Structure formats: structure tokens, C-alpha cells
Amino acid sequence: MTEPFDLNHWCAHHLQRVEQALDTWVSVDATADLDHAAPAELMVAMRYAVLDGGKRLRPLLVMAAFEAVTQGMRQAGLAVAASDEELALRAACAVELIHAYSLVHDDMPCMDNDVLRRGKPTVHVEFGSASALLAGDALQALAFELLTPDNAAVPASRQACLCRLLARAAGCAGMAGGQAIDLASVGRALSEDQLREMHQLKTGALLQASVMMGAACGDATAQARQALQTYGAAMGLAFQVVDDILDVTADSATLGKTAGKDQAQDKPTYVSLMGLEPARRYAQTLFQQALVALAASGLPDTRALQGLASLLVQRSS
Secondary structure (H helix, E strand, C coil): CCCCCCHHHHHHHHHHHHHHHHHHHCCCHHHCCCCCCCCHHHHHHHHHHHCCCCCCHHHHHHHHHHHHHHHHHHHCCCCCCHHHHHHHHHHHHHHHHHHHHHHHHHCCCCCCCCCEECCEECHHHHHCHHHHHHHHHHHHHHHHHHCCCCCCCCCHHHHHHHHHHHHHHHCCCCHHHHHHHHHHCCCCCCCHHHHHHHHHHHHHHHHHHHHHHHHHHCCCCHHHHHHHHHHHHHHHHHHHHHHHHHHHHCCHHHHCCCCCHHHHCCCCCHHHHHCHHHHHHHHHHHHHHHHHHHHCCCCCCCHHHHHHHHHHHHCCC
């Protein structure tokens, strides 16, 4: 008989693990074995950007996908290698570092020029633009350092696979490319296909990569990888649709960032294209697509992934 699943307990457990790992790895102490420790001022800005804030959805998706693809081993009484467990945690933190770096840079005056993020002043407001730029650069580099531990128990091929997944999601054919399209689209009317492409790159690529990196840490089958890729794509797009909805329905205190920003900057959104209620229905359609994909995965237990999908479309911030 399947044990009851408590999503809140599951999330709390993994959030604590991720938070502790980030606190350890984003620190001056973590660079103590290098020839020169990181400048303390830079590390303070990096820690400000990463710690004590954020939903940590991307790390949770990594851990949920990893657990889903290793659940069969656990049910058979087989142990999951400690090196795989650590690599999944490293992947979860690496994704969050990339996400944090992107927010630091996106908030800067040359991009979105925002002053509020995660309920506190943005990094460039708190530390200045130059320090914010360097903090973002350093967070990005640290993400790939985490994925390449000096550990013979982790095959180089697996490290390379994770680096490739994350680099593609963050680069010109992913997050950075989507942001470029976003900046070029201010004041322009986009078709639904154009808007979908922009958000699949800007937001969806990193969410999808989070799922696929968790799967890669657990040696997923081809069937599971295909299903999880579809799940990740649907959830990545749903996240942005909900973000567009919240931009016009929630206040800044609830969001932890400036509300109404997209409309004020005349940016194309799903709400401006479809209307509020059709956008809400579209988010539900994407949620159902994600659940169908999980059902076709062949994985024995996807309840954490299902629960995260529900949280994503029902979130209020």
C-alpha cells in the first residue's frame, strides 16, 4: 500500500536541505582552499541575492524529478548512491544560482530597472550597479563549479551532461535569448506564437532544465525523459502565464516585486493578448497537459511533481 504523501512536509524537508547547502556553498569559507578567497564585499552581495528569499521552485523540481526516477530502486530495497544524492542537491543549488544571477541582471537599470525583488531592495539598489553586475557574474560561474565536483564517484560524462543542460537553458537559445526578445518587444504587439516562443526561452527553459537535470542525476529511462521533458515544458509556460496574471491581480507586497510593471512598461503578456479569464483557463490547460505527461512517464511515484505543478498554477506570489 502506498504511504500517504504530504507535499508540505516534503517541500519543507528539501527546502531546508537546499537552504543549508546554499548557505555553505555561497560563502567565503567555501573558497578557503583556493589560492585567494573571494572578496568579502562581493560575497555579501552574492549571498544577499540568493539567501533568505524566493520560492525555490526550480530546486524543488530538480529534487522531485530525481526522486521520481529513483523511486523504483527505493521500492525494490536498493540504495541510491550517496554521490547521486549529493549531485542532485548540487544540481538543485546550481539551478537556483543561475536563477538568482538572472534576476540580479534583469533588475538592473539597463534591463528592467526594478527596485524591489523578493520583498527587499534589488541588488543594484542595495550595493550599486557595478557590484550587482559582478555578483551576477560570480553566481553564474559558481553554478557550473557546483556541477563539477572534484569527486571520482561522479562520472565526468554525468557532470558534462548537467553542465550542458544548464548552459543551454541559460544561454542564447534559452533564458538570455528570451530576455533579448522581451526587451525588443516593448511596445510591440506579438502573436500568441511569438509570445509563447519568448516565454519558452525566458522562463520555461530553466524550469524545464530543472526537471531534466533531476532526471539526469537519477538515470531516467528514455520513456521517463520524454515524459518529463513534456511536463517541464508545460510547467515552464504555465509559470509565466500565472506570472502575467499575478502582475495585474496582486499587489507589490504580496508579490515581493513591483506589481503592474509589465503593463506600465507596455510589455506583451498573456493577459494583454488573451484577457484575464482566458489566460487563467490556459494555465489550467497547461496544468492538465503536465499531469497527462506524468501519467505516461512509467514512473512509479510522481506525486511530488504533481503537487509542485498544482502549487505553481495556484500560487499567489
